[in-house]
Amino acid sequence: MSDQTPLVAPPKKRGRLYALIALAVVVVVALVVGISLAVSSGNAPEETAAGDNAITEGKGSPGDPIVVGVVGASDPHWDAYTEAAAEAGISIEIVDFTDYAQPNPALTEGDLDLNQFQHIIYLAQYNESAGEDVAPIGATAIYPLSLYSSKFTSVDDIPAGETVAVPSDASNLARGLLVLQSAGLIELADGGSPFSTLDDVLPSSKVKVISLEAALTPTSLPDVAAAIINNDFVIDAGLTFDDAIATDDPADESAQPYINIFAARAEDKDDKTLLELVDIFQNTKTVTDALLETSGGTAVLVTTPIAELEESLATVQDAYAAQ
CATH class of the missing domain: 3.40.190.10 (Periplasmic binding protein-like II)
Known part of the structure; x- marks a missing residue:
């Protein structure tokens, strides 16, 4: 600032100023001693602990x-x-x-x-x-992605015209359709692909196919001939992996x-x-x-x-x- 305030108090107030300075010194000394004791006893002040945590935690x-x-x-x-x-x-x-x-x-x-x-x-x-x-x-x-049934023990036992459920999400739907095709239950346009949809199921297919949310295909078993069930839901559905009547090969390239x-x-x-x-x-x-x-x-x-x-x-x- 251009207007400097005097740093020395007027003579008549020096006694009070000295007293305040002495008190401040006592407080500072007390704080230093307190901090030293806290550190030496393993109880660092709260602010110091927070600082340490900020460095070590992530x-x-x-x-x-x-x-x-x-x-x-x-x-x-x-x-x-x-x-x-x-x-x-x-x-x-x-x-x-x-x-x-x-x-x-x-x-x-x-x-x-x-x-x-x-x-x-x-x-x-x-x-x-x-x-x-x-x-x-x-x-x-x-x-593997597998086909399960509560009514039939083999894909060969599934009659023509029956309905089979597959997961509705695009990737598992296509993969499920490929499983059904390899099991001889459906035929897919152009031989099928990872992008096949229900529209690619040819009329010459042995069964009809519907899509459901993946978590619901296990509960559909009483109402359909068979269903593609993702591994995540097999055990919760009371099934075992040995119950599958058709599956794909996860080891294939x-x-x-x-x-x-x-x-x-x-x-x-x-x-x-x-x-x-x-x-x-x-x-x-x-x-x-x-x-x-x-x-x-x-x-x-x-x-x-x-x-x-x-x-x-x-x-x-x-x-x-x-x-």
Whole structure:
């Protein structure tokens, strides 16, 4: 300021000023002693503790867990995974969803840090239809997609004209139709593809096909001859994987687009903690053993490199865009 205020008090007020200075010195000394005692006794002041937490805590810490969205949180491999992550010093929270339509929007809206429920074809279809760029950051397994029936023990026993249900989401619908075709129940236009729809079912097919939400195909069994049921819903429906009367081959090279993946927002795809969680899932025996047990031994575990997952996603997504 241009108008300097005198720094020395007028003579008649110096006594009071000295008293105030002396009091201030006493207070400062007391504070210094108090802080020293607190630190030496292990009880740092609250402000110092908050500062320390700000440095040491981050994503994956007990106060800020990594939130992972799944369909089927009761599957035992998720408990094994949570424990394995905790042993590595990473706190995770598993959030369960009842159907496949929910986890991707929850991820893009920031309610999740990761999700693990979908294969590459499903993600490609979501990204293309929603205008999003959710990214695969690690592979888990390929699961077979199978046909079940509460009325017939063989596809050969299903009479002509009966109705069969398939999941309604585009990727699993097409895959389900291919299973039905390989089982001799339907014929698809041009031999079928990962993009086949109900419109591609030819009139010469043995059975009629309807589509239902994936979570509802198990409950449709009393009303249809058979239904394609995703692995996530088999056990909850009171079935076993051995009950399947037809299935596809997850070990076939053409099954690569059906690799299940961990997915993250594009801006987080190189996050070290998230990538470490993928590594924990792939390389922890208690996790993979539980996953195989959950799938009835049907899952094929894969550790496909991220670059290959990204390439497969781009290829499938371009094909969807061209439809």
